[in-house]
Amino acid sequence: MPRKQNSSQDKKEEKKITPSKTRVKTIEKEQFNILLHDHALEALPYVREGFYKLIFTTERYTFNKKQITVPSVFLQSNTCKNINIEEIQEHEGGFVCIFNSKFIESNLLKKIQNIFKVSSFKNLIWTEVDETKYSTLAYLFQNLFEEYNQIYFENNFKIKSLFQLTLSEIIQLYQSNFPEVEKEASLNVAQEFKALLEKQFPIESPLQKISFKDPNDFAHYLQIHVNHLNFVSKKEFGKTTSQVIQEVITQEACQLLLHTDWSILDICNVLGFEYPQHFNVYFKRNMKMSPLQYRQHHKVK
Known part of the structure; x- marks a missing residue:
């Protein structure tokens, strides 16, 4: 399993990437934000009212009494609480996205809400990322982050399209990993x-x-x-x-x-x-x- 390694040079380059004030204001109107986070899982308990949070992490941790040693994704609603995460190694980081329902297409939002209803962890979608999907998701998140930090306003449409694609990939991955949940969601x-x-x-x-x-x-x-x-x-x-x-x-x-x-x-x-x-x-x-x-x-x- 390929894992994300941050060299000292990489960290220096990351520090140079900072969102412009203009860009942040524009995206806030579009109800979206993405951060490159050295401690991605630390953001999990934070809940902003009316928003969803998406985390892509390479950290190792224990979740629901299971040791997770591969990359994974969390998608939670603002009503998701009491997530029990125990770290078992130093942070390796990841990406954290904050968005609300206005930023994504209604049919995609409905899919997410249907999965929330039948998920073992109410209002939380969690799944491990296999080797095949890791490179795809890593590429999408990196592109999202870079596009978000461009100064030009016309990137808004591209960011939305990239994010829709990212969410679709995550939902497909979740459905393939938990077919019984997809079956119940379809029945609903x-x-x-x-x-x-x-x-x-x-x-x-x-x-x-x-x-x-x-x-x-x-x-x-x-x-x-x-x-x-x-x-x-x-x-x-x-x-x-x-x-x-x-x-x-x-x-x-x-x-x-x-x-x-x-x-x-x-x-x-x-x-x-x-x-x-x-x-x-x-x-x-x-x-x-x-x-x-x-x-x-x-x-x-």
Whole structure:
């Protein structure tokens, strides 16, 4: 396992790298900060309200009664407390990032929050970094640090992109190291999606109208990418997001056709269809007959 070694020359060079005052002010508006820390784990207990903290360290320590002798990462929310870390050798340092939810994309934030919910350590993501990922993460953090300390304002977008990539790499690493946590997180997303869909029904009045009908509507509300929602749906239900939605809406359409005297146009409106012909095509595709045929056929019976 490659480890970060700081020669005296390296330390001298590090001391020369200091953020400019202008740069700090600009980044503070963007809710982000990164520090090269000789004692990275010492920053772990510090919690700034409303912020998250990401630490990449090469230090050796004992965590949860386990000796850690390889590089590792910690990602904690501001509500994470009482982390028991015992050092077992001199500090080797690392990087410390402070950021809040406005600095990262909503779907990435949702992934982090979902993992927090099912993690063994509430509001804390922790994992060892294997040899393959070490060089990638070390490169990303070093680049983040260097870009952050440039004087030029136009680097903001690059810093955001680098940080999103860094977080994505860490989440992927965590999910591969703890597949059972990823499974539970996926199940939580699936349950949230199904609950959001089903709570729109039953429809009690022609004046009522469903708010969510398209997969993108659900993905936006759940703050995840629509492709991830589709992946979770197929994994948990064996069906695509669209298929799950179609089944529930079609079932409600059947109930309204049989148990109300509402017009086809009323039923079309409450189920979120802009035009009756669209509803007719949708219903016929799922039930092999038109809404009117379905109502007449079952009323005769």
